[in-house]
Amino acid sequence: MNSKTRPGEQLDEELVARVQRGDKKAFDLLVIKYQHRIIQLVNRYVKDPSEAQDVAQEAFIKAYRALGNFRGEAAFYTWLYRIAINTAKNYLVARTRRNTQYEQDIQEAEKIENAPQLQDMESPERQLLNQEIIDTIKAAIALLPEEMRTAIMLREFEGMSYEEIAVAMDCPVGTVRSRIFRAREAIDSKLSPLLEHGDFR
């Protein structure tokens, strides 16, 4: 293993090797780890959440079938990311062909990606619920103690690692870890009641 490999990448390498030796459960673990990221990625192309989930599932199946050719030149997630994007683009092209009977190619899918007005529009109810949830999260963040808010903002908005945040906030990495977790717990406690009563499909 490369000394610069992150712990997550080391785990991926191990799980991929297990899948390649015939261990299907190892692939389940990779799905559990990456399903949210892949759905969020696909959702940038396919705006309907339920369609995005279907496309994400298809991407995972394609990845499983292609895993025999994966030789680890790139990180597993980078490889999976490419498969997911291509699956999403192909889906958009196929859907457009079905709907309009026009010939379109991948480049045209790029145009769709950059034209939000052509993407799926959410229903008014869904937009309202979406706004309510976003407002709740923002309100929960506003109520956080200063250190927690800074830690989670640096993580989520700046994409900084725990070590970088520790340097920026002049505190141990363990404290950063704890602050980010506490911040998420605080937001989750405000969000959970909404999620339990909402219909999101």
Add this chain to the structure above:
Amino acid sequence: MNEELNQHLSQLLDDELDYQVALNLLQKMHTSPELKSTFARYATISHALKTDQFLPVPPNISENIAQQIAQEATYLLPQHKPAGHHYKRAALAASVAVVAVLAARGVNLPPLPATAPEATSLQVAQKTPAKPEGQTIANTALQPEDPYPLNARISDYLEAHNNSVYTGEVDVDFRPLTKETSYNQR
């Protein structure tokens, strides 16, 4: 305990969890809907913070994928072994072949005419087939009177097969195996 696991979930989401802990956590998540659900909520919060969008992820999506994967063919990639394994096998096979050839020659060699009427030098190293007990005892009794003693025959054989003569380490009168066998037939 639950709080510790939730903190690990938070770290896993940020890709900041050590390898072994992450593996254990994923295995627990595989069988725990509660852990999966908590992880999904953390992911939802993270996504909402970054994009101002709420994207629900149903907890059963990984199970749906697992069901489809279960119907797929299982991967069994060929194990790539180091090239050295082939050489080791070839060397072993060659050694076995050499031993077999030597043994076969030993069996077919004719008996020594005058100097060693009962055995050849190669037969010394080979296990002789079972004979009646009386005959074995009789042969053993004859050994001291053998004009070409056993020790001399072994020495000749070893000298003829001593690798040091090939490397020039020892200055000896080298007699190859062919000579060894032919002079015995004289």
